[in-house]
Amino acid sequence: MNFTLKIWRQKDAKSQGAFETYKVENISADTSFLEMLDILNNDLVHQGKEPVAFDHDCREGICGMCSLHIDGRAHGPGDGATTCQIYMRKFKDGATITIEPWRSAAFPVIKDLVVNRGAYDQILQAGGFVSVRTNSVPDGNAIPIAKADADESMDAAACVGCGACAATCKNGSAMLFVAARVSSLAKLPQGRVEGARRAKAMVAKMDELGFGNCTNTGACQAECPKQISIAHIARLNREFLSAKLDD
Amino acid sequence: MAFKLDAKIPAGALADKWSNHKAAIKVVSPANKRKLDIIIVGTGLGGASAAASLGELGYNVKVFCIQDSPRRAHSIAAQGGINAAKNYQNDNDSVYRLFYDTIKGGDYRAREANVYRLAEVSNLIIDQCVAQGVPFAREYGGLLANRSFGGAQVSRTFYARGQTGQQLLLGAYAALNKEIAAGSVKSYPRHEMLDIVIEDGEAKGIIARNLVTGEIERHGAHAVVIATGGYGNVFFLSTNAMASNGSAAFQCYRKGAGFANPCFTQIHPTCIPVHGDQQSKLTLMSESLRNDGRIWVPKKIEDVKAIRSGAKKPSDIAEEDRDYYLERRYPAFGNLVPRDVASRAAKERCDAGFGVNETGLAVFLDFKTAIERLGKEIIKQRYGNLFDMYEEITDVSPYEQPMQIFPAVHYTMGGIWVDYNLMTTIPGLYAIGEANFSDHGANRLGASALMQGLADGYFVLPYTIGDYLSKKIQAPKVKTDTKAFDEAEKSVKERIAKLLSINGKQSVDDIHKKLGHIMWENVGMARTKESLERAITEIQALRKEFWKDVKVVGKADDFNVELEKALRLADFLELGELMARDALNREESCGGHFRSEHQTEEGEALRHDDKFAYAAVWEYKGMDQAPEMTQEALDYEFTHRAQRNYKD
Known part of the structure; x- marks a missing residue:
């Protein structure tokens, strides 16, 4: 060819x-x-x-x-x-x-075709983790997690952080990326403990770094190579709003 | 001068060694940890978990990676799973059984004490990852699910679909992010270590190149940890990521660190076969597929010909005309024999003329029986993403026709020699994960690489490095304006200038492909005295050709991928020769190292424990000088070394 x-x-x-x-x-x-x-x-x-x-x-x-x-x-x-x-x-x-x-x-x-995606690292550094120390944890089977919840968490965790969502969005929003992490942890009891803090910190960092707002066009979902659903954005919004209401 | 190797194996019963050792080694107080700097090179499972854990402890950590983010290290691509001795399946698994399977799987060429420790901490890893929010597969009751991997008769592999490496690395990366946010770890993405700096016989820092600006930087520390993975890309075509390389490890070797068992290379049995000569990379199909997939070639040579010509489809071949050769040869383990055994068996059938594609270098991995037994939906749940990936690449649906697979280079068991503390022969220089040699002997079992990377990073190094650093609490910050740093920086700059000035006729990739060809033909799945001697001569000639005729375009102080590749290839051209020399020295077959002269009547690997029950540790003597080898005897106190048997 x-x-x-x-x-x-x-x-x-x-x-x-x-x-x-x-x-x-x-x-x-x-x-x-x-x-x-x-x-x-x-x-x-x-x-x-x-x-x-x-x-x-x-x-x-x-x-x-x-x-x-x-x-x-x-x-x-x-x-x-x-x-x-x-x-x-x-x-x-x-x-x-x-x-x-x-x-x-x-x-x-x-x-040429190489871009700097350090902003995605910075968003995750703002709160995309569970604050556990090495070795200070219970047995793996001590916390049963419903299969459906683990599966949904895994759906969101499939994000590869490539940046296609923000690059596709007409507003340059990173909502799908942020939502994937927030939602993956929100579906697990381990992630719930810091849920409110995480949602607020990651959204604030996303805004600070110059990413745009989400207007629900769904373009990110269409171009995501891992086909991550915008349903996770809905969950992020819920997490964020309930965290703000508690403030 | 030969090495004086002291593996520092603690005394006592196998099960007590690690506990005894932890009790005996020194610790550093929180106030003193704040004064100590550690450099970690590489952010895969080993590097990221070590950086996170050491940062948490209070050390000042700098972590370097060549990718644009720590999350992209090649551990991310591991598919199948991670082993642990939890015995959640109640199938009589135990720390001892995991230890024994690993030692046997490695064909009795690993250290007993290290392997036992690995099995011992394996359970902690699962707990750690669950707590971080790694979404492992679960059963309907909410508890963790398992599957089986090669070389084991129990079900002890934890997994997250076909993306276990990704999920574990995202867990370690998240832990790392937590520490970066806390200020205890500073991250240097798009940076490549180009030299290790040794002063007064101790590791004092690194020279790194900023891959965006080309700037050469000096970084000092009280200890340096190499976590840069393996060197499988010496073969050009492998399942490793494109940028995976052996250079950081090789700089350590060049500066005096021992390099152990370089010839121990894992050839993975289930990869998508090579097509044409324009390929840059091979794709692995997870070992987990062997849980349900059956490997076969036709029994009759006329069926082979009909399949190759397209006259017959594989599904046209009747059950009785199929040779399920792993099930035939190894009834007890069947399709789940270890990787080295499965790869050699595929080679044996293809050498006999039964390869099923036009190149004659492919066998079938068939899900027909499993789909009939379990239904398409279950198979889709288990392997859907792998099936999709296979179809994307080959245009064939594995639901309809069997996959075609062939062995490809995947992992290197050899690496930098380390003692029980994971310290190299250079004080203050550590090597963890695939970069070291210690735990897998001559063959690694599936789902054990993730286990070792995280064991070293979370649960071993954070303790053992304290023993060394406890002696450095009075040491001032490492200065980088010293003669040792001057010289290291100067030699790096000269090397870069030399490569850019050659302006020959061949691209870096042209020469890398030639090296790969020499390695695959002569230092691949079967090796002989003649092939290895030929490889050494040809690699030496190719190295000369490289330094005379390579063309590296672009500038030193710029984003320059050709220069990055040239620097790595320069090291591969020495490492390839070292691998051939090691393979030539080891006149036996063991694990992934198969010397055709040394096999049983049934074609199995034949070890010579009387002569080769040692790790071969090589010392650099110069680019065109023969290296010197020192033996570390592998004394087996607790297990009986037997001929590996997967038949009954």
């Missing part, structure tokens, strides 16, 4: 970026999207040109490192997959493919 690639190139955070056009040829349909970029980059190196910088690591859809906006969609075509899980058979032979970094004020571009 052959493709024309329009790729965002940007020297660093301070420079202006622009699209550049590249051709890749003889790509097997079984090649992954990122392998296709590996092939392009190897060609560029042979030509003495700087390869396209993009984030990636595990290539199994779990580390959350890959973060490409492909043809206007976070993580490209197909639902419930990260960029690394997209295969070239999803594209038409001869297609022109546009590749951009996440577009979000809270995720500044570092270089």
Whole structure:
């Protein structure tokens, strides 16, 4: 298969970026999207040109490192997959493919397609944990948890922190990311103890870092590679409101 | 000068050693902990759990990772589960049984005392993770669920769907975040350690490169902990993440730390087979699939040909014409034999011409029987995400046709030599998790890597490091304007300048692929004297080629992925040779190390305990010099070393 690639190139955070056009040829349909970029980059190196910088690591859809906006969609075509899980058979032979970094004020571009997602770490540092010390804990079976609750907690905990939700949201809101953590812990007795404090602290940090507000468009859910439901946002809102009412 | 190795194994009965040791080692008072600095390199299960626990204790911790967030370390990709000796299933599991299975699974090439301690603290890990809010799978009664993994006849593996590594790492990362918020830990993402600094024979800090700006930084500390995982990417194609590398460990080796059993590599039996030559990475299919999946190839060679040509589908092959070769050869463990055994058995069938895809390098993993027995819905609940991933990659639905699988490089049991305290041969330098060599012998059992990473980080290192640091309570802050730091920084900068100046014709990946090919063909699943000698010669030649002909574009003071890869490949080109040398020295077969010259009549690994019941600890002597080997004898006081038997 052959493709024309329009790729965002940007020297660093301070420079202006622009699209550049590249051709890749003889790509097997079984090649992954990122392998296709590996092939392009190897060609560029042979030509003495700087390869396209993009984030990636595990290539199994779990580390959350890959973060490409492909043809206007976070993580490209197909639902419930990260960029690394997209295969070239999803594209038409001869297609022109546009590749951009996440577009979000809270995720500044570092270089080309690489952005800084440190804001997500900061939100979790504000309260996305259970305050237990190492070794100061009861037996694992001391707290029975209904299977349905554990399963729902796990649904939310599947978040890989890739940033697709905020990058997709027209308001640049990180609500789905925050909700996934708050909701996952809210469904477990271990997480309930600090529930009110957690919801308030994480929402406050999200606001402070320049993420926008949620207007329930549902775009985040549609583009989330782990298909995390906006029902968790509803739970976050409930947690947050009841915490505020108690103030 | 050979090493004077002292493993510092405590005296006493196996079950008392760790308790005795904890009672004997020194502790540091809270007031003094505040004065002591610790550097941790790597934020996987080992690094993150150690950083969180040490920060909590009151030490000043700096933690470094190459990813953009500590949460993305490669532990995140572990799928299947974590072992513990809880005996929640009432199937007669115990600390001793977990210890015994691990020692036997490692083919009697691990230390008894370390492995026993691992089994002993395994239960604490589950308690810890549950308390952190890790959403482990549960039964309808609300209690924790288990499943089985290879090399065990009990059900002791705890799991969170097919994402156990992710959930455990998010737990450790959350604990780390708690300490970052409290100010006890400072995090340095997108930073790569490029050298270890040794002063007066002790570890005093690291040289790191800021991967965004390219700036070379000095960081001093009273102790340094290496938690950077394994070096499987020396093979180019592996299940490791793209950036996983052996460089931090290799810098320690270069500066005098012993490197133990480098040839012990785990080849995982259930990975998606290689297609074409444009692949960058292999994908693992979790070992948990072997709970319900049955591995087979056709009995008749004409069926193999028909499947390869597309004339027949695998589902067309009648039950009596299928060779469920693991069930045939190993009736007692069946499809759940350890990984090394399953991988070799797949190789044996493919070598005999029964490989089921066009390359002849694939076998089937079939869920037909399980779907008939349990229904599609249950199978979907158990493995849905793995089935989806397989279909995404191959365009084949495992609900309809069996998966095609083949072994691939997955984990390295070898690593930096450590004593019982997890300290390397360099005082003040520690290695934990996959980066060290200590617990898995010549083969690691499934669901034990997560256990070891968290055991080291939560429950072992936080105690043992205190014994060393108790002697440093009077020591001032480590200064980084010393000669040792000057020299280390200078050598790092020279290395970078050299790589950027070569401007040859081959990309880093071109040469890495060549190295991978040499390693897989000669130092892979079966090794011989001839193949290993060939590997050494070829790697030496390739290393020369690299330093003359590599092309590294971009600049030193910039975000430069090609430079990062070149620095890592330079180390892989030495590490690969070390692995081949170690494999050449070890004239026996054990676990994942299979020397074709040493096998039983039935084709099983044949150990030579009289000659090789030791850990081979290598000492660096220079890039083109042969390293020197020192033996650490592995004395088995409590278990009888037997020929591993998974047949009955």
